[in-house]
Amino acid sequence: MDWLTTVDHKKIGILYLIAGGFFFLVGGLEALLIRIQLWKPLNDFVSADTYNELITMHGTTMIFLAAMPMLFALMNAVVPLQIGARDVAFPFVNALGFWTFFFGAVLLNVSWFTSTGAPAAGWTAYAPLSGPAFSTGHGMDYYVLGLQIAGIGTLIGGINFLVTIINMRAPGMTFMRMPMFTWASFITSALILFAFPALAVGLAALMFDRIFDANFFDPNNGGNAVLWEHIFWIFGHPEVYILILPAFGVISEVISTFSRKRLFGYSSMVFATILIGFLGFMVWAHHMFTTGLGPVANALFSIATMLIAVPTGIKIFNWIFTMWGGSIKFTSANLYAVGFIPTFVMGGVTGVMLAAAPADFQYHDTYFVVAHFHYVIVGGLILGIFSGLHYWWPKMFGRILNETLGKWTFWIFYIGFHLTFFIQHFLGLLGMPRRIWTYLDGLGFNEMNLISTIGAIMMGIGTIMFILNVVITNAKPQNAADDPWEDGRTLEWTIPSPPPEYNFKQTPLVRGYDAYWKEKMDGHKGMTPAEPIGSIHMPSPSILPFTMSLGLFITGFGLMYSRDWTFITEHIGFYVAGLGLLITFGSMFLRSVYDDHGFHIEPEELEDKGVKA
Ligand code: HEM
Numbered sequence: 202m203d204w205l206t207t208v209d210h211k212k213i214g215i216l217y218l219i220a221g222g223f224f225f226l227v228g229g230l231e232a233l234l235i236r237i238q239l240w241k242p243l244n245d246f247v248s249a250d251t252y253n254e255l256i257t258m259h260g261t262t263m264i265f266l267a268a269m270p271m272l273f274a275l276m277n278a279v280v281p282l283q284i285g286a287r288d289v290a291f292p293f294v295n296a297l298g299f300w301t302f303f304f305g306a307v308l309l310n311v312s313w314f315t316s317t318g319a320p321a322a323g324w325t326a327y328a329p330l331s332g333p334a335f336s337t338g339h340g341m342d343y344y345v346l347g348l349q350i351a352g353i354g355t356l357i358g359g360i361n362f363l364v365t366i367i368n369m370r371a372p373g374m375t376f377m378r379m380p381m382f383t384w385a386s387f388i389t390s391a392l393i394l395f396a397f398p399a400l401a402v403g404l405a406a407l408m409f410d411r412i413f414d415a416n417f418f419d420p421n422n423g424g425n426a427v428l429w430e431h432i433f434w435i436f437g438h439p440e441v442y443i444l445i446l447p448a449f450g451v452i453s454e455v456i457s458t459f460s461r462k463r464l465f466g467y468s469s470m471v472f473a474t475i476l477i478g479f480l481g482f483m484v485w486a487h488h489m490f491t492t493g494l495g496p497v498a499n500a501l502f503s504i505a506t507m508l509i510a511v512p513t514g515i516k517i518f519n520w521i522f523t524m525w526g527g528s529i530k531f532t533s534a535n536l537y538a539v540g541f542i543p544t545f546v547m548g549g550v551t552g553v554m555l556a557a558a559p560a561d562f563q564y565h566d567t568y569f570v571v572a573h574f575h576y577v578i579v580g581g582l583i584l585g586i587f588s589g590l591h592y593w594w595p596k597m598f599g600r601i602l603n604e605t606l607g608k609w610t611f612w613i614f615y616i617g618f619h620l621t622f623f624i625q626h627f628l629g630l631l632g633m634p635r636r637i638w639t640y641l642d643g644l645g646f647n648e649m650n651l652i653s654t655i656g657a658i659m660m661g662i663g664t665i666m667f668i669l670n671v672v673i674t675n676a677k678p679q680n681a682a683d684d685p686w687e688d689g690r691t692l693e694w695t696i697p698s699p700p701p702e703y704n705f706k707q708t709p710l711v712r713g714y715d716a717y718w719k720e721k722m723d724g725h726k727g728m729t730p731a732e733p734i735g736s737i738h739m740p741s742p743s744i745l746p747f748t749m750s751l752g753l754f755i756t757g758f759g760l761m762y763s764r765d766w767t768f769i770t771e772h773i774g775f776y777v778a779g780l781g782l783l784i785t786f787g788s789m790f791l792r793s794v795y796d797d798h799g800f801h802i803e804p805e806e807l808e809d810k811g812v813k814a
């Protein structure tokens with residue numbers, strides 16, 4: 202019950218981690234099934250239809266239900282601590298964001314258990330394939346409504362972080378003294394604010410096409426199928442930066458901590474991040490070179506895309522210069538961070554190759570593309586998340602993950618990763634198409650596919666080892682020091698691990714970049730407080746975020762079956778949808794009429810309230 206009603210950012214971070222981790226396993230299982238199907242030519246392990254469901258759900262799950270929530274887990278666990286705040290700006294909204302994500306995710310996955318199966322039009326849901334004419338079952342309805350509900354959670358989460366970072370920084374923490382991970386979370390949140398509404402609009406239009414017979418994307422009735430591609434990628438391209446920027450932030454923190462050096466070129470890092478965020482919105486049509494936009498549009502989008510290599514290159518060099526001459530400690534967290542750099546560079550290089558429009562006509566829809574984006578997403582983002590988890594685990598849970606096991610996990614996962622995806626570049630160049638369930642013998646694909654499958658199994662083993670590490674660590678006593686790596690530079694390392702409910706007994710006074718490091722260098726033990734000890738105002742827990750999201754879940758269900766459920770009366774689906782909305786709006790009503798003043802933790806209690814969050 203405690204967990205259903207919590208509004209504490211640290212607990213919500215843990216909820217995101219558990220849910221995101223769970224869906225990472227689901228998406229990973231789907232990936233393994235795909236790779237088993239492809240391990241030899243003409244395999245019939247799964248049917249063509251099931252294969253389409255698997256790739257669609259794998260892509261959708263990994264992006265929306267695994268990667269995003271795990272990043273939100275880190276942002277929730279770390280950002281308020283890094284800026285010296287007691288919580289996010291709107292704790293209630295934070296909880297609401299988690300629960301809408303969660304119920305949207307569950308709704309999407311319910312599709313597996315229905316008679317018409319999971320969505321099968323690819324994670325990009327290209328129209329008219331995703332429309333009512335070609336996706337006849339309910340699969341795509343689950344996609345449309347599940348993502349719509351989960352998207353609400355992401356959007357309000359992003360807005361919450363924007364407000365938090367703008368408004369709740371400790372005294373003295375100017376923007377140019379903000380830790381890099383907080384900067385990255387800030388830009389990511391801004392991207393969410395601009396990108397997710399585009400997705401919401403697209404999904405709403407597709408819902409109208411599917412459920413209410415509209416014609417937004419149906420060319421036979423005056424609609425426009427390419428319109429969907431524009432809307433989708435205006436969201437979709439920024440989305441990849443939403444995913445990668447927080448990973449960049451993690452890498453910056455980890456590399457500088459374990460090199461015992463200030464991040465090289467901090468201000469250029471900040472501006473590179475802003476520039477990447479901005480350019481990320483200008484280049485969506487590089488996903489559409491082959492749709493026939495014409496040479497002028499293709500040329501402009503091609504050049505704009507290649508421009509992004511400049512700020513990205515700045516970041517890469519700054520990381521390398523940070524390590525240069527540092528006294529580097531190869532902890533597991535740092536292994537992931539250092540391993541990130543070359544892999545991400547390789548993903549970037551194939552990205553520039555794809556950005557050359559004429560070359561893209563050759564690579565398009567082959568395994569080259571699959572190799573490219575997995576280098577960026579797995580070799581970038583997932584390594585970044587693993588790095589961040591190892592780094593902040595002691596802060597989140599009070600226990601250090603086992604280092605030996607952590608290093609073994611890294612090597613097995615890393616080697617497995619390159620085995621899986623490096624070879625797919627060549628499969629692509631040989632012409633193996635993407636999103637096709639099998640291939641003929643004698644095309645020269647066999648051995649490379651087998652190797653790729655073996656690599657995928659190694660990654661699976663690596664993931665299981667990580668879970669094992671979590672279980673083993675969990676059995677140990679909670680004895681991590683406040684600053685367990687001893688070289689912590691930022692504010693989160695000045696408070697106990699895990700932090701008390703209110704984070705900072707007294708808000709710290711920030712005197713420079715890497716605030717804690719600066720105090721250490723000046724010979725101080727901790728931060729100078731910016732306020733006297735006093736009573737601390739806390740928000741009260743609430744079940745309403747949960748019920749609001751549950752209502753949306755019920756509404757989604759009702760809408761989906763609005764045509765088929767004809768028992769009792771013809772429009773029963775719409776009544777169910779109405780009931781759901783009633784629950785949601787009822788909860789909103791309660792929230793607005795009930796005056797909740799929260800509670801206070803008094804100075805006397807601060808001493809014995811202790812460590813438990
Ligand atoms: C961990 C090991 C992973 C393996 C072995 C794996 C494997 C695959 C395979 C075999 C495909 C199908 C390619 C095709 O036939 O078109 C695929 C597609 C895809 N994967 Fe992964 N993947 C992994 C992780 C991830 C992660 C972490 C993400 C994102 C966070 C991701 C995102 C995608 C996307 C977006 C697609 C495209 C789906 C579509 O074409 O609709 N994958 N993956």
Ligand SMILES: [Cu+2]
Pocket residue numbers: 437438441484485487488
């Ligand atoms: Cu793109």
